[in-house]
Amino acid sequence: MSELSKARVQPARAGAQQSRWSHLLYVAPFLFLYVTLLVYPLFAGFWLSLHKADFFGGSRFVGFENFVRLSNDKVFIGAVGNTFYFILLTVPALAIIGLGLALALNRTTRTAAFLRGVFFSSSVLSVTIVTLLWKVVFAPDGGFLANLLKAFGKAPVAFLSDANLALPAIAITTIWWCIGLPMMLFLAALQQVPRELYEAAALDNAGRWKTLWNVTLPSIRRTFALVIIIEVVLQFQLFGQAYLMTQGGPNNASRPLVLFIFEVGFTRWDVGYAVAAGQILFGLIAIAAMAQYFVARRKEAF
Known part of the structure; x- marks a missing residue:
């Protein structure tokens, strides 16, 4: 590949990488809300289901006892x-x-x-x-x-x-x-x-x-x-x-x-x-x- 071709390819790659980051910035607010309001509560709820817990702060790990x-x-x-x-x-x-x-x-x-x-x-x-x-x-x-x-x-x-x-x-x-x-x-x-x-x-x-x-x-x-x-x-x-x-x-x-x-x-x-x-x-x-x-x-x- 000639020096001229390499000079043309490098800016194109840099532009494509910059475009990917800009796309990520557009979807970042949605991803943040999705993880915060859906993914995290889902896993946190499953972890809580493995505990003997109440609203007064008491919590004890019991495994799958609740499901049994x-x-x-x-x-x-x-x-x-x-x-x-x-x-x-x-x-x-x-x-x-x-x-x-x-x-x-x-x-x-x-x-x-x-x-x-x-x-x-x-x-x-x-x-x-x-x-x-x-x-x-x-x-x-x-x-x-x-x-x-x-x-x-x-x-x-x-x-x-x-x-x-x-x-x-x-x-x-x-x-x-x-x-x-x-x-x-x-x-x-x-x-x-x-x-x-x-x-x-x-x-x-x-x-x-x-x-x-x-x-x-x-x-x-x-x-x-x-x-x-x-x-x-x-x-x-x-x-x-x-x-x-x-x-x-x-x-x-x-x-x-x-x-x-x-x-x-x-x-x-x-x-x-x-x-x-x-x-x-x-x-x-x-x-x-x-x-x-x-x-x-x-x-x-x-």
């Missing part, structure tokens, strides 16, 4: 089962109802715009307001459902005091409260579907159901997977509705995992035990989200 206690704790196991049951009650309903509303309201009329606002408006309410409204609906004395049952000659049902109905009642409340987000995500996806696909389906004399199955659903499959993942993560964190409507009762029938963690940590002051349960919750959320993600990717590959 959790595996033998019937209340914890019941809370895990309640959480999965709640997810089965809510996530499919939110996805299907949200898609149905999006299909029905994917119009440019004023009525459709008004109804979109109506269905989304519940999402902006606080959990306190939502639970107060639905406690009135489910109240066995003078509640909306009680009066409706009386009108048909049926005896009122104490939904929130029945071990078999408490969690489904909370699920209905949650679906009403959270339906706005999946509806809007599906609406955004439907508006991105090319019109040419529907025109081609019309030329082939495809009916509504055939068009839905062969054109609409394949076009929004990524959004459908996104909605499922988002709702699974959100519903794993059920807390406010169960705490305000039933406080986990009756007989632990509606106690979710987050409420169990809250009670252990802030009522019994057993912080290490609560953090260990939180680590299991994190693992369950990560496994569920990644499983759904890989299933969706595999379907797209076919």
Whole structure:
């Protein structure tokens, strides 16, 4: 290589190295916040879960004793089962109802715009307001459902005091409260579907159901997977509705995992035990989200 060529290469390498450092400076604030607010708390929480600790400064290393206690704790196991049951009650309903509303309201009329606002408006309410409204609906004395049952000659049902109905009642409340987000995500996806696909389906004399199955659903499959993942993560964190409507009762029938963690940590002051349960919750959320993600990717590959 000639001296002239070397002289040209050296400034180019120096410029490339300087460019890399400038790029690093741009992402440094994000990396700092990511490590500070996510990575460090994750490892610190796992380390704390290996201790017998409380809020008063006492801490003693016990290894995996907290996790062994959790595996033998019937209340914890019941809370895990309640959480999965709640997810089965809510996530499919939110996805299907949200898609149905999006299909029905994917119009440019004023009525459709008004109804979109109506269905989304519940999402902006606080959990306190939502639970107060639905406690009135489910109240066995003078509640909306009680009066409706009386009108048909049926005896009122104490939904929130029945071990078999408490969690489904909370699920209905949650679906009403959270339906706005999946509806809007599906609406955004439907508006991105090319019109040419529907025109081609019309030329082939495809009916509504055939068009839905062969054109609409394949076009929004990524959004459908996104909605499922988002709702699974959100519903794993059920807390406010169960705490305000039933406080986990009756007989632990509606106690979710987050409420169990809250009670252990802030009522019994057993912080290490609560953090260990939180680590299991994190693992369950990560496994569920990644499983759904890989299933969706595999379907797209076919």
